Amino acid sequence: MVLMTMGLWIFLRGALVKGLIGGIENMESQGYEVSHGGLTVEGFPFSLRAASTDISVRAPRSNVPDPSKNWSVKADNLQINSATLTPLSWNLSHTGPMRIDMHGPDGERYWFEVAPADIEARAAITMGSTLKSARFDMSRAQIDSLVGTPPIISKVEYVDGDIKVAGEIARITLHAEDVRLSPKIPGILDNILGRKLALAEVNANIDNWPLLETGGAVAWQTAGGRIHSEHFAVLWGSADIIGSFDITYKNGKPEGTMQIRIKKPKPLVGKIFEFIPETKQYAQPINAYIDLKETESDGRKVIDLTIKDGAVKMGFIPLFEF
Numbered sequence: 001m002v003l004m005t006m007g008l009w010i011f012l013r014g015a016l017v018k019g020l021i022g023g024i025e026n027m028e029s030q031g032y033e034v035s036h037g038g039l040t041v042e043g044f045p046f047s048l049r050a051a052s053t054d055i056s057v058r059a060p061r062s063n064v065p066d067p068s069k070n071w072s073v074k075a076d077n078l079q080i081n082s083a084t085l086t087p088l089s090w091n092l093s094h095t096g097p098m099r100i101d102m103h104g105p106d107g108e109r110y111w112f113e114v115a116p117a118d119i120e121a122r123a124a125i126t127m128g129s130t131l132k133s134a135r136f137d138m139s140r141a142q143i144d145s146l147v148g149t150p151p152i153i154s155k156v157e158y159v160d161g162d163i164k165v166a167g168e169i170a171r172i173t174l175h176a177e178d179v180r181l182s183p184k185i186p187g188i189l190d191n192i193l194g195r196k197l198a199l200a201e202v203n204a205n206i207d208n209w210p211l212l213e214t215g216g217a218v219a220w221q222t223a224g225g226r227i228h229s230e231h232f233a234v235l236w237g238s239a240d241i242i243g244s245f246d247i248t249y250k251n252g253k254p255e256g257t258m259q260i261r262i263k264k265p266k267p268l269v270g271k272i273f274e275f276i277p278e279t280k281q282y283a284q285p286i287n288a289y290i291d292l293k294e295t296e297s298d299g300r301k302v303i304d305l306t307i308k309d310g311a312v313k314m315g316f317i318p319l320f321e322f
Contacts, residue, residue, distance in 0.1 A: 020050075031060030049081040071102040076117075088132075092121040099146070109148030114141050131170075131213060135162045145182075155180035170209035175201040192271045193237035200236075204229035221249040238268045242300075247307065253322060255308050261300040265290050282317050289315060 024034045037054035055075040062069035076096025082089060098117035102110050121136040137160040143153055157178035164171045179197040181189075206212060206227050212220040228246040235241075240263040247256035262268070269290070273283050293301040306313050312320040 027057075033058040043081065043084075047081055047083050048087070049079065051077070051079040053077050071100070073101075074099040088127070089124045090122070092119075092123065094119045104149070110145075110151050111147040112143055112145045112151050114143050117141060130210065131163065131165055133162075133164045136160060150182045150184040152182055152185055153179055154182040165209055168208055168210065170206045170212075172202070172204045172206060188275050191275045192268075193239055196237070198235040200234055202229055202232040204232075221252055225249045238264070238271065240264070253310050256306075258305040258307065258312075260303050260305065261296070262303060263299050265301055265303070285317055286314065289317070 020039065027034055033056070035054075035056045036052045039050060039052050041048065041050045043049040053076065055078055056072065058072040060069050075094055075098050078092070078094050080090050080092045082091070095116065095118050097113055097115040099113050100111070104110065117138070118141070119136060119138045121134065123134040124132040126132050138156070138158070140155075140157050142155050143151055145151065155178075156176060159174075159176040159179075161175070162171075162173040176197070177199055179200065181195040181197060183190075183195065185195065204227055206225070208220060208223060208225060211223055212225065217225075226246075226248045228244075230244050231242065232244070233242045241260050243258060243260035245256060245258040247254045247258075249255070266287070269283075269286055273280050290301060290303070293303065295301055303314060305319070310322040311318050
């Protein structure tokens with residue numbers, strides 16, 4: 001048994017190194033620039049531990065706004081490990097700062113540092129190299145703008161995420177606590193909700209996950225991608241909301257329904273009318289709609305929203321346009 005484990009370790013080490021080198025060469029052939037401070041592989045014979053430092057990945061450049069282009073990531077210290085006898089399950093950890101340089105859809109530049117970017121992750125893949133499950137956790141981190149437009153988030157206390165794939169469906173869970181938003185967020189948002197997002201979480205299912213994983217978001221949306229959730233929650237200033245949604249994509253735009261259960265909606269909509277003057281024309285019908293809704297035992301009112309033709313509506317009242 002020990003000899004078999006030793007032989008398997010040697011085989012896996014070779015496959016890992018070859019796979020990493022081949023992966024880098026493949027990325028470079030597509031225009032990516034990849035560099036690192038060397039690779040070490042240890043743990044013989046019962047575990048496989050690979051580590052590298054000063055990792056830099058730069059995406060291909062483009063003269064037009066494209067989210068898949070013009071970005072770069074610099075990581076400080078990355079480690080991956082797996083037990084020799086379970087080579088399809090891996091743990092990943094990153095310690096130290098991480099720098100991210102990216103551009104928005106209108107060409108605005110975001111270059112910021114996450115410090116520390118202490119991330120713990122686990123992933124399991126199938127024999128066909130597709131994702132089976134994954135999870136990540138990141139504890140307290142400060143996000144500082146270096147050049148360009150500050151990112152909307154300036155600090156996060158805790159965030160985690162989980163993915164489990166079963167056939168065509170991926171189950172996604174995201175959870176974040178005590179997220180502080182940048183002082184550079186739009187003044188309207190600051191006045192209405194403030195800069196502390198106490199809680200944000202969502203449990204959702206993504207249909208046709210294999211296409212999203214292999215073909216990307218555009219192909220998935222074009223094929224009528226669907227994401228549906230029986231629970232999401234937001235606690236942001238005076239907005240205390242839980243709800244559900246079911247959204248598909250048609251002609252590149254989301255369509256579907258959303259139900260929100262909100263505590264004390266009147267103070268929130270009152271602030272919206274106060275700080276967004278153009279919404280005052282809808283004050284009477286919105287307040288009448290809310291008054292018709294019964295208050296449930298937990299103090300919430302149920303509000304149904306529809307998303308269609310690039311607009312979000314409460315009944316016949318338009319709230320937002322894409």
